[in-house]
Amino acid sequence: MTVLSLIVFLPLAAAAVLALVRLPDGAARWAWLALTVADLVLVGVAVAAYETPPDGGLALEQRARWIPSVGSSYHVGVDGLSLPLVVLTAVLFAACAVYALREQRRPRAQAALFLFLQSTCLGLFVAQDLILFFLFFDLSIVGMYFAIAGWGHGDRARSALKFFLYTFLGSLALLVGFIGLYLAADPHTFDIPELVAAAPLQDSPVTGGWVLAALLLGLAVKTPTVPFHTWLPPAHTDAPAIGSAILAGVLLKMGTYGFVRIAMPVLPDAWQDWAWVLITIGVVSALYGALVALAQTDLKRMIAYTSVNHMGYVVLAVGAAGLVGSGETARELAVTGAVTQMVSHGLTTGALFLLAGVLHQRRGSYAMDEYGGLAAPAPRFAALFAVGAFASLGLPAFSGFIAEFQVFTGSIGATPVAAVALLGILLTAALFLRAVQRLLTGRTTGLSVGFPDLHLRETVAAGGLLALSLLVGIVPWPLLDLIAPAAESVVDLVSR
Secondary structure, three states: OOHHHHHHHHHHHHHHHHHHOOOOHHHHHHHHHHHHHHHHHHHHHHHHHOOOOOOOOOEEEEEEEEEHHHOEEEEEEEOOOOHHHHHHHHHHHHHHHHHOOOOOOOHHHHHHHHHHHHHHHHHHHHEOEHHHHHHHHHHHHHHHHHHHHHHOOOOHHHHHHHHHHHHHHHHHHHHHHHHHHHHHOOOOOOEHHHHHHHOOOOOOHHHHHHHHHHHHHHHHHHOOOOOOOOOHHHHHHHOOHHHHHHHHHHHHHHHHHHHHHHHHHHOHHHHHHOHHHHHHHHHHHHHHHHHHHHOOOEHHHHHHHHHHHHHHHHHHHHHHOOOEOEOHHHHHHHHHHHHHHHHHHHHHHHHHHHHHHHHHHHHOOOEHHHOOOOOOOOHHHHHHHHHHHHHHOOOOOOHHHHHHHHHHHHHHHHOHHHHHHHHHHHHHHHHHHHHHHHHHOOOOOHHHOOOOOOOHHHHHHHHHHHHHHHHHHHOOHHHHHHHHHHHHHHHHHHHO
16 A cells, blocks of 8 residues: 555544544544544655656556456556645644534544545545546535534535535536546546546547536536536535635635646647636636625625635636647646645635634624624734735735736736736735724624634644745745646646
């Protein structure tokens, strides 16, 4: 078993043990934390062992027979597109385990469920076979459904059901696209590197366009982009804090990761044909998400709509990468920025959702109008929320600036039309500054009176994520050096 398989299946094995063995609540919480830290250490070992493949291939590969009758195998590996997301996943789950150390509602079951969910997320990012990818994609939907329905609040049953139905229907479209790629390949295979090498529908523009449409539909629902985003605000609003952090920080990235891992390199001609559609969707999502977020009075819904905005930047960048004939360097920069944005959004939005969860735990409300002057009774909360807000709006010295600078430099270099989406940054700044004013400044009123400040576990969980965003913003080159060669390979494949 390679280190990647150990990273994926250690949380799953631990989840099975926690589900079967009746540990005391306190022991279950600490066991969850210990296992996420152990998995994070294994991810660190994988990063240390990683060497950029000279041919643009995969590192730390493992292959084993699985379903040979349909050309599907257990095939895992990483490159500069997937390894950053593996690290992000391990970090976010560890932060959530710290945050949940005082959870009182069925902590053993929660620990087992989130360890299971961690395995599905890690498995998807290392999967190099379409059936394996789809397996983890669908299981993550099941895990998040139970996280919302079991530990959420408000109309959690309805929100969980809406999340499940939307994303499951999207996964069916994704499966149709995978079957189309399998049937078009000669010999038939579900292996992603083999499909990339073969580009099976390169000479069939009509069929390739339909297959890409199925893939884009399935991935766009999970991302989500306009108009497939309507499941996201209620799911976030009624999910527990750690559920929202994982949903925004990790699960949304499954859609955008699928663009760069599967759709772009396997269907390069169709991707070029659909480039302007993707650019349009990206610009609309970025502006719509920011405008609707600006109108929110519920903090959690506001943060949820900023995810539509930030993921719109990613879709814009990968769409611009399909404009063959424009500058290749600009297109490579756009893809590098897109992957960096996935990592940055996971860190900053994950922290913001954890902080928003503190409001509901203390006062049972996310309504910003019911608070005011929180900086006086809760200075640690105020400081971290302000830092998270500035990080999310892309202030220099944070990862968001590095990501958005590359996204817009690359996208505008490919097409000046992308500059329209710059308005989203201005709107995001306005909505976060307004939230800071409403919640933190002025006279202490309403639910802010006597508000208990952050506990150590909450400070460590949210503060640790924001510290990593600051680290990436100040010292970005290790992450960028990891991503850039893989981004160059993807752009080369799209241009062939």
